[in-house]
Amino acid sequence: MERSAQQITRAILEEPLSLWELLPLTGNDATACVSALQNLLTSGLVTRQGNKFALTPAGRERAREMKLTSTPDLTCPACEGKGLVPQVFFSQVETELAELAHRRPDMKAEFDQGCVRVADSLGRVLVMYRQGDLEGREILFLGDDDLTSLAAALTGLPAGITVLEIDPQLVAFLRTVAQERGWENLRVREYDVRNPWPEDLHGQFDVAVTDPVETRAGFTLFLSRATEGLRGPGTALYFGLTRLESDLARWGYFQQTLLQMGWVITEILPSFHRYHLPGWQFVLEECPGAVELDPGAPSPGASWYTSSLVRLEAPGELRPAHTGEVRLGAELYVDGH
Amino acid sequence: MERSAQQITRAILEEPLSLWELLPLTGNDATACVSALQNLLTSGLVTRQGNKFALTPAGRERAREMKLTSTPDLTCPACEGKGLVPQVFFSQVETELAELAHRRPDMKAEFDQGCVRVADSLGRVLVMYRQGDLEGREILFLGDDDLTSLAAALTGLPAGITVLEIDPQLVAFLRTVAQERGWENLRVREYDVRNPWPEDLHGQFDVAVTDPVETRAGFTLFLSRATEGLRGPGTALYFGLTRLESDLARWGYFQQTLLQMGWVITEILPSFHRYHLPGWQFVLEECPGAVELDPGAPSPGASWYTSSLVRLEAPGELRPAHTGEVRLGAELYVDGH
Known part of the structure; x- marks a missing residue:
């Protein structure tokens, strides 16, 4: 499974997310993220719930086969991932x-x-x-x-x-x-x-x-x-x-x-x-197909x-x-x- | 002041440090660090105290002119600077x-x-x-x-x-x-x-x-x-x-x-x-002059x-x-x- 598709699948294992919530989580460019989401919809692994996207039973089965897990964000809460904290x-x-x-x-x-x-x-x-x-x-x-x-x-x-x-x-x-x-x-x-x-x-x-x-x-x-x-x-x-x-x-x-x-x-x-x-x-304008994903x-x-x-x-x-x-x-x- | 010399000066504002303590603090290669330390010694800004190096009064004056400060390490203690913490x-x-x-x-x-x-x-x-x-x-x-x-x-x-x-x-x-x-x-x-x-x-x-x-x-x-x-x-x-x-x-x-x-x-x-x-x-062997700095x-x-x-x-x-x-x-x- 391609990187963006895998990251989207991981992200919605626990709860449905919107396009805007998914964009920063794939570690990929917006066009690749939009394209991956469209493919997941087409292949029946993901379904739309209002403005959010959720796994179908088939998507959940695929995640299980791929050993995908859903755990809390590991980003350090003390420094928000920056590695440095303001002191003095x-x-x-x-x-x-x-x-x-x-x-x-x-x-x-x-x-x-x-x-x-x-x-x-x-x-x-x-x-x-x-x-x-x-x-x-x-x-x-x-x-x-x-x-x-x-x-x-x-x-x-x-x-x-x-x-x-x-x-x-x-x-x-x-x-x-x-x-x-x-x-x-x-x-x-x-x-x-x-x-x-x-x-x-x-x-x-x-x-x-x-x-x-x-x-x-x-x-x-x-x-x-x-x-x-x-x-x-x-x-x-x-x-x-x-x-x-x-x-x-x-x-x-x-x-x-x-x-x-x-x-x-x-x-x-x-x-x-x-x-x-x-x-x-601009994201909607620059990414082919993004408009359809954002209701x-x-x-x-x-x-x-x-x-x-x-x-x-x-x-x-x-x-x-x-x-x-x-x-x-x-x-x-x-x-x- | 060149980067390694400045980082060494900052590091020893509060307390003298050894070559080994200074090496990871300059953000530079070992040869540049050794060379900077030798220059600081030669120019009378730094002096040797046993196996440690300290600022001379002239070095302290120079640090004041350059507005150098000594504050605690800002590295996030929760993640040691990695930005991620092991959970679950x-x-x-x-x-x-x-x-x-x-x-x-x-x-x-x-x-x-x-x-x-x-x-x-x-x-x-x-x-x-x-x-x-x-x-x-x-x-x-x-x-x-x-x-x-x-x-x-x-x-x-x-x-x-x-x-x-x-x-x-x-x-x-x-x-x-x-x-x-x-x-x-x-x-x-x-x-x-x-x-x-x-x-x-x-x-x-x-x-x-x-x-x-x-x-x-x-x-x-x-x-x-x-x-x-x-x-x-x-x-x-x-x-x-x-x-x-x-x-x-x-x-x-x-x-x-x-x-x-x-x-x-x-x-x-x-x-x-x-x-x-x-x-x-190997550091001592590969850096010209390092042997003299490590007693x-x-x-x-x-x-x-x-x-x-x-x-x-x-x-x-x-x-x-x-x-x-x-x-x-x-x-x-x-x-x-």
Whole structure:
């Protein structure tokens, strides 16, 4: 049995689940998950119960033959699977970050926004802290709808923080917070990744953090721009990447692209981020057949859309894939245009 | 300040530490760690106190300028950083695995042996379980001094388990356990990775687990052999990899090799395994200058040598780097021969 089908069968051994509850559990891309669910329906192993999916007697028999089990989620409840827990001054950072996040401007679908939970932004900073990528470092945030720059600034540890962000409202919000707090080392600029990298920011940073769009062209452009900003050997780069939007072959393309730019992958932490999304229609639109599987039920909330945290480190000189202006239209956000 | 030097400085802000305590904390290879420690000594930022290293007043001043902090380890105590905790029947598996591990034959330096803790072998199985790589799967263990095959067998979930192992004593031990337990689906064969892959085991497995030597030639050979055993699209491969023995450039070489064979990296979980090692002299021998930093103190035990858990998955056909016999002598275990 193919991986997605097996993971769906395991997930509904105890109780029926909706498409949205199944998507994050298969460890596969949304198209593969939708296709697997359709196959299970067609072959009579799964049946529809309202907006949920359940095993038929034949499906239950197949699960028994395959020795599939249903046990509680093994994800560590203490760290939510992150492996790190906020202690000492990080606990205070989490409280203050949550207060700031309440004031953030609305997320905008036109910029592919959708932000992670406060605990996930802080979690990124904990990973950076462990690796020595926080204290005394010059840190670049290329896009920051997750407010991770504020999590980093609240620790008081980085030497400097620079945010380049396309959304003028978010730029204004971050500037306001910096002013209120008297953070002179937090600088914010409006920037569109299609424009040339700012002259004065070439090779200026020790660490970069970004959350790229996941089209081939868009991903390469985001990662290339962040690379332009970094000093070179010994620098580190963090980004989020989903299995839901990007299938395994695309992950392979991304990894090849990163190695060609001179990066080495040091960590890939699965399901590290859980998103608040302004909409979920894009899954229905991009996956053939998904509309038929969703009878108009609302998205089950924050937890269905997850992404991995990836850390890169440079052993030597870096080679950005792009320099100068890059003319990308809709293919920045949608593949195949 | 370079990464290793910064991580050493952070680590000894509160109390002096030995070379062995510092090695796993820098997130860098042993040679870089030794070199950084020598530089800190030479530049007067660090001083020797018996077999430990402490900050000098100048080092403390430098740490203050760099805003370096000393806080408790943020590693989650509930899961030891693994992100997963053994529950329900996995707790019983851990107890039984510990009993079996007491009876294992001694580790042998000639086979580059050195086994991980019982909790780490079980942890691998938890990651496999999460990903659907355990239940109903045909699993290959290429080398098994960590006894992970027994952890998998104790769950009762895999369809079949095949161990290929070079050490005749370990082969005998695993066969004895299989017989005592009546595990007919656990098969064990003696095998040296330099020999051609067994004809009857080509493309037979859904999942493979190995713990390769970390020379360029040896790593490629181990991963290539495991790849020969796997079915192809959708199959998964797990292995351990250290930062201590392999520097970042070598990680890059390994990642390039894996992508060329058709693999994609889906997870890299740092410091997942902690080893019991029969000896530690190899670090002193392989790192220029390390002998001068170790005034004969014993190794501080199991925790200094750690490795990451890496998971690969195949989007399409696999292309092993080697087939047939491979004539490797000492360069299997030591680079540069």
